[in-house]
Amino acid sequence: MSEETVYITANPTPNPECMKFIVDRQLVDGDPVSYQGAQEAVGSPLAEALFGLGGVASLFAYQNFITVTKNGEQSWQQFARDIGKTIRGFIQTGETVYFKAAETAGDGEHSDDVQKIRAVLDEIQPYVAADGGAISFAGYRDGVVQVFMQGSCSGCPSSTITLKAGIEEKLRAVLPDLKEVVAIS
DSSP: OOOOOOOEEEEEOSSTTEEEEEESSOOOOSSOEEESSGGGGTTOHHHHHHHTTSOEEEEEEETTEEEEEEOSSOOHHHHHHHHHHHHHHHHHTTOOOOSOOOOOOOOSOOOHHHHHHHHHHHHHHHHHHHTTEEEEEEEEETTEEEEEEEETTTTOTTHHHIIIIIIIHHHHHHOTTOOEEEEEO
């Protein structure tokens, strides 16, 4: 085990059940990864270690952060320390594979509308990531855009406002025939 210094900052999110852990190095290359339970984390060493703590309902990891959603009445004070210690310890082992690649479903469409939708979501993504979450394209059919709300966005009291006032408004500017944007689980 290396004694390498690993800096981790725990930040609250708008969702009181989630905490965002920012690490001083890249954890995920490419698309974000999300696990809704320990079964989904099998094969992802750091995710398995975090679920092994107990009290973790879901994980979301992207770039240099992990958003943890807790599933109990425990306070964040000690639980956040345990999570940070687990992340630090795992990184100090020298292991460089933290999470398995996410399995993503293709949208089945490559139309101009889908490209416009993806461009808007890419534009919004940094703002959502700042709060420990992500919004991913799930599909588009009959004027309805479907998205996945991940990380702290999933179940967040503010996500409806983000979805309707933020995303839907921006998408209407590029898709005049848009009926609505809905989050799917």
